[in-house]
Amino acid sequence: MTQQRVVVRPVADRPSVSRSPRPRLTMTRRQALWCYVFIAPAVLGLLLFSLGPMIASLGLSFTSYDMLTSPIWTGTENYGALFADPIFRKSLGVTLIYGVVSVPATLVIALVLAILLNAKLPGLKFFRSAYYLPSVISGVAVAMVWKWMFNGEYGLVNAALAKVGLQGPAWLTDEQWALRALIFMSLWGFGGTMLIYLAGLQGVPKELYEAARVDGASTFRQHLHVTVPMLSTVTLFNLVMGIINSLQVFAEPFVLTQGGPNNSTLLLSVYLYQNAFEYLKMGYASAIAWVAFAIILVLTLLVFRSTPMWVHTATEDDR
Amino acid sequence: MSRRRLPLGIWIRLVVLSVGCFAVLMPVVWMVLTSLKSAGQVFVTPPIWVFSPQWHNYAEVFELVPFQRYILNTATIVGLVVLGTLLSCSFSAYGFARLKAPGRNAIFMVLMATLMLPTTVTLVPTYIVFNHLGWLNTFKPLILPAYFGTAFFIFLFRQFFLGIPRELEEAARIDGAGYLRIWWAIFLPLSWPVIATVTVFTFIAAYNDFFGPVIYLSDESKYTIAVALSYFSGSPRIGPQIHLTMAATTIAALPSILVFLLAQRYFIRGIAVSGVNK
Numbered sequence: 001m002t003q004q005r006v007v008v009r010p011v012a013d014r015p016s017v018s019r020s021p022r023p024r025l026t027m028t029r030r031q032a033l034w035c036y037v038f039i040a041p042a043v044l045g046l047l048l049f050s051l052g053p054m055i056a057s058l059g060l061s062f063t064s065y066d067m068l069t070s071p072i073w074t075g076t077e078n079y080g081a082l083f084a085d086p087i088f089r090k091s092l093g094v095t096l097i098y099g100v101v102s103v104p105a106t107l108v109i110a111l112v113l114a115i116l117l118n119a120k121l122p123g124l125k126f127f128r129s130a131y132y133l134p135s136v137i138s139g140v141a142v143a144m145v146w147k148w149m150f151n152g153e154y155g156l157v158n159a160a161l162a163k164v165g166l167q168g169p170a171w172l173t174d175e176q177w178a179l180r181a182l183i184f185m186s187l188w189g190f191g192g193t194m195l196i197y198l199a200g201l202q203g204v205p206k207e208l209y210e211a212a213r214v215d216g217a218s219t220f221r222q223h224l225h226v227t228v229p230m231l232s233t234v235t236l237f238n239l240v241m242g243i244i245n246s247l248q249v250f251a252e253p254f255v256l257t258q259g260g261p262n263n264s265t266l267l268l269s270v271y272l273y274q275n276a277f278e279y280l281k282m283g284y285a286s287a288i289a290w291v292a293f294a295i296i297l298v299l300t301l302l303v304f305r306s307t308p309m310w311v312h313t314a315t316e317d318d319r
Numbered sequence: 320m321s322r323r324r325l326p327l328g329i330w331i332r333l334v335v336l337s338v339g340c341f342a343v344l345m346p347v348v349w350m351v352l353t354s355l356k357s358a359g360q361v362f363v364t365p366p367i368w369v370f371s372p373q374w375h376n377y378a379e380v381f382e383l384v385p386f387q388r389y390i391l392n393t394a395t396i397v398g399l400v401v402l403g404t405l406l407s408c409s410f411s412a413y414g415f416a417r418l419k420a421p422g423r424n425a426i427f428m429v430l431m432a433t434l435m436l437p438t439t440v441t442l443v444p445t446y447i448v449f450n451h452l453g454w455l456n457t458f459k460p461l462i463l464p465a466y467f468g469t470a471f472f473i474f475l476f477r478q479f480f481l482g483i484p485r486e487l488e489e490a491a492r493i494d495g496a497g498y499l500r501i502w503w504a505i506f507l508p509l510s511w512p513v514i515a516t517v518t519v520f521t522f523i524a525a526y527n528d529f530f531g532p533v534i535y536l537s538d539e540s541k542y543t544i545a546v547a548l549s550y551f552s553g554s555p556r557i558g559p560q561i562h563l564t565m566a567a568t569t570i571a572a573l574p575s576i577l578v579f580l581l582a583q584r585y586f587i588r589g590i591a592v593s594g595v596n597k
Contacts, residue, residue: 031418034498038414039423041407042430045467049441050433056444067447113339116332122325123333129583130340133347136579136586138527140545141572145350148561156349159365188346195587219328240435248437251529255549269439269530277534282443289439296437 061286071283078287088288090263091271094179095247095292098267102186103242107235110190114197115223128198135191139251146185147172147256172257175264182253182265193238200234201227229312236303236311243299247292268292347572354566361561376566383563384547385540386570393526393543396461400525401518403465404472408517409510411468412476413502417488427477430470438530446534460535461528465521472517479513480506515585523575544571 036043061078065071082088117128134142149156150171158168171181204227212222228235250269253259259266259274268288276285353361355372380386414420415427449460488501496504507514532543539547548571551564579586 028419032420035414035418035420035423038418038498038502039411039420039426041466042411042415042468042473043426045407045464045469046426046430046433049445049464049467050436051429053441053444053448054436057440057442060443060447067450116336119329119332121329121332121336127336127340128587129580130344133576133579134343136523136527136575137347137572138529138545138575140527140529140549141568144548144551144564144568145346148353148565149346149349154362154364154366154561156345156366162365188343199587244435244437248439251545251549254529254533272439272442273530273534276443276446282447286443289437289443293437293440296435300435 057286057289060283061290063283065282066280067282068280074283078284079291081284082287082291087263087266088271091266091268092291094264094266095268097179098183098186098249099243099246102183103239103246105183105187106190106193106242107238109187110193110238111197111228111231111235113190114194114201115227117194118198118201128195132191132195134188139249140255142185142188143252143255146181146188146252150181150185173261175261178257178261178265182256185252185256186249193242196238197231197234200231204230232311236307239303240300243303244296247296350565350572351569353562354569356562358560358562373562376562377570380563380567380570384551384567386544386547386567388540389542389544389547392458392541393545396458396532396543397522397525399458399462400465401521403462404469404521405514405517407466407468408472409476409507409514410502412473412480413498413506415473416477416480418498430468431474434470442530442534449535455535456537456541457535458541461525461531465525469521472521475513475517476510479510483509512585512588515582516588519578519582519585522578526575 060071062073062075063071064074064077113131117124117131121127137145150158152158152168152170152173155168155171157171161168169177171177208226208230209222212226217225248269249267250273253265253267253270254273257265259270269292272285272288272292275281275288352368354376355374356367356370356376357373360367360370415423445460449455452459454460483506487505488496491501491505527545528543529545529549532546533549536542536546542550548567551567
């Protein structure tokens, strides 16, 4: 089947080793066939586990389906219901606050630490590993540790606050504080972002700092006017990935609070889980997934659209 | 490096970094300390820092819950996922890097675009299909997808393969080696740095995965460490015994920490590539 579709490539540009064109044609054809064999797992994976389910979930989002009876086509009913659903609107708001605070805060912490760690220092390897360490610990283990850290009566957070004379709240069981605790905990995972910044810092030409220093710029201003713009493509990458991740965070809120108290930490992925696997509302859950996906697409597009204003693309005269 | 010669700026950095480090590692220290306290010492305010460590807490965790079972389950899943990822990604990457065929580049672009696809979008239909196949409460839904490539790791292998000199495979082809042989006997042995990176990354991701196991595995004897741990604080057997919960959490966190410490450079390389090359 594939054989008939293979395009016969012009052989004129090939070095003219004296061979008849026939075996050469079969050579390219053979190579193409083998190429399809080699990329077959990836193509199948793409169809079976990415594109296929993606289209299927879009289709499902227009149905009512409980996995017991056949799906019923309901048109845009799920989407209408979603936006009338106060819990969904709350969940959307919670996710938005989580993302808007957690992502930029992570970027700032990661960048500052990357700058501090980008120098010849005694104990450098230790510091880099230590700062990255929390990021390899699983979401569940992280959530278990912080659940205990945030314990209102015996937790370390409130013990530390008591040391400076403050009475800490009950954090995870207090509607006012649970989301803040979750966001605070999320900052613990800045390690990956920090390492990406560190890698990016290796590519910033040293001469730029020299030039800034000659102009009398302080260290802070050097970083503000050299490091930050030079790393803007890295920031772009980290920002887009941060947005995608914050709409996917699941283990931490699920283990820490199960979305409570009073849905104050109900991130979209947790609400999706509840609908799909607790209430078996597969169509509704798919609609939630697609709204989240649409938000990611719009935000990513906005970020890319805004890049001319803040992303500095390397040109020849940077070198 | 002698102390005197360190400039003031470096000293300030060191102080700032040490304070930050103390804060960042505190939760880990607190976890380990709590895991070694006795039941009574856990609920002392303000927290005590000096006590005789109760190492038997760890043994107790293994007695109270079938932790060996969870370790075995996790090892099975993680092992097969790592194997599948290495095979399928390097295999496909060879095609993408070296063999020409119409449509190849377009497919590669689409594959890379799926890096942006949130897993929640594909979750529900995938679950429904696995349910229809009768695979719920088995490891198959967690293992099988690894044998069909992962966009990011295909990308890593392809980048590496592109840098392997063509002369090597041309010599092998003259000797009559087919593409399969070239992939297996020439490209794979040369690419151990990528193999190490992909292994470490896949290990951490599969070991830490929670969403997959929590929706697919319902039987307690099938639980992975992550799922079992998530049910600990509410479980009737461990319940509110924080010291035991923290011992279990320490055990659960240990493999990823060890793998990270042992294979740091591969880890850091992989992350560096992910951020810079895109």
